[in-house]
Structures are given as C-alpha cells and as structure tokens.
Amino acid sequence: MAIEKLEGVILRVRPQGETSKILTAFTPRRGLVSLIAKGARSPKSKFGGSLEVANRVQLVYYHRDTRDLQILSQVDILERFQRVQSGVGRLALAEACFEILLRTESGQQASGRLYDLLVQALRGLEKGEQGLRNVFRSFVLHFLAESGVAPQLGSCRRCGRVEVPTRLQFDVEHGGYVCDQCAPESRTVVPAGGRTLEWARWLGQISPEKAAVAISQRTAAELDRWLQLYLAYHFDTLQNLRSLVFLNGLGKVRGDG
Numbered sequence: 001m002a003i004e005k006l007e008g009v010i011l012r013v014r015p016q017g018e019t020s021k022i023l024t025a026f027t028p029r030r031g032l033v034s035l036i037a038k039g040a041r042s043p044k045s046k047f048g049g050s051l052e053v054a055n056r057v058q059l060v061y062y063h064r065d066t067r068d069l070q071i072l073s074q075v076d077i078l079e080r081f082q083r084v085q086s087g088v089g090r091l092a093l094a095e096a097c098f099e100i101l102l103r104t105e106s107g108q109q110a111s112g113r114l115y116d117l118l119v120q121a122l123r124g125l126e127k128g129e130q131g132l133r134n135v136f137r138s139f140v141l142h143f144l145a146e147s148g149v150a151p152q153l154g155s156c157r158r159c160g161r162v163e164v165p166t167r168l169q170f171d172v173e174h175g176g177y178v179c180d181q182c183a184p185e186s187r188t189v190v191p192a193g194g195r196t197l198e199w200a201r202w203l204g205q206i207s208p209e210k211a212a213v214a215i216s217q218r219t220a221a222e223l224d225r226w227l228q229l230y231l232a233y234h235f236d237t238l239q240n241l242r243s244l245v246f247l248n249g250l251g252k253v254r255g256d257g
C-alpha cells in the first residue's frame, strides 16, 4: 500500500452510511477513481467543504490496485468554480460533461488531454456570460475527437467541395455532411444551414474555455439535434443525458444559448 498524490476533478459525491462519503474523481493519470472519505459527514471532519462536486483538487490516498474503493487521506482544493456550483444552469452543463466521462469507456480511461478539456470546460462555464451551452458543445466535439470518432467537417463527403454550402445535411452514420448538391448516403441525417456548419467547425477547434459565445436559436437547435444523435449513434450509454433532460426542463436559463 503506497501513499499516492493525484490531481483530479470531483464528478460525484454520495453519502455512505451514517458518517462517510464516496467521491468519484476524474484524474489525468488514473482516469476515474473512487474514494471513500471516512467521517466526512461529520461537521468536524478534516475534509471540511473540500468535497464539493466540480472542485479541482489534489487527492492524497492510500492506493491499492486490488481495491475498487480507495481510502482518502487528504484533499487540497486547487481551483473552485463557484458560479458553476451555485448556478443551476451552469451546473447542469458541467454535469452533462461529467456524465459523458462517467458513462463511456473512453471517458473513464486516464487521459491528460481529456482532463485538460474538462478543466477548460469548467473555466468556460465559470467565466462565460452567454452562449454557455456552446462550452458543452465544444467539449462534446473534442471528446468525440479523443474517442477517435470525430465528425469530418472539412468538405462535403460526396463531392469534396470545401466551400460552405447554403444548406447541407449532417450524416450521422458516416460522420460528415453532404452539401445541397449531393444526396446523402444514409437515412440518419440532420438538415442544417451553412452557418451551423461554420459554428460546428469553430467549436471543434476552439478550447471549451473560450467557447461561450451566443448563437441563434436556430443554429443552436440544429447543433443540438445533430450532436445528440451523433453521441447516441457512437455510444450506447449516451442515448440521453440526464443533466440535459433536466436542463431542458428548466426552460430558458440565463446565459444559455
């Protein structure tokens, strides 16, 4: 049994028995890690308020390979996201990112790149004033790229034209789009305007931290329909994201778009 120090983001915290808590953190070095914080439910606990969802923390624990649940010894907060933690809409978008990591195999593996993207998304949700949902969309596009299933948005997949067409159809099955001159090859298509393609290209390039920019309702609806089908097509476990269902149920949230 060795003492291990690990940086991570807390994705989930659950009560365990009368006195303890179990937390799940995403870490760049070990992927998802579950830890038990003994006595954490007591007001006098040494963990204090450090075990809050979305905190970026340094975890100190006793690592044992044979154990699913590691025993937490100490937590130091590296970065707090107070607007995310106190805002219903911001938190739901952060939790939608967490769900993707928790519910997919590629999300659970150790990845410095995915970890950086997650931290960038939290910073984007913390600082952004409008177009917050673009932070989530950007995170999704980067996640797809990291999982090896990035949509190819550079040109029409049939005629190869790179100019942005007025109208197009995203082809969910083949991972690209076809322009208005070409007929799609699959039945799973999402019609969209050229502007939506331009936003999709931008969101796949920009850091999620800088993606909070307002877009039109129409573009937002086209992007969401396409990304939802795309995620569901590639990941059985992402048929619907609970956090997004919750967020949509809230209706229009300030800063959303």
Ligand SMILES: [Zn+2]
Residues within 6 Å of the ligand: 156, 157, 158, 159, 160, 161, 178, 179, 180, 181, 182
């Ligand atoms: Zn074409």
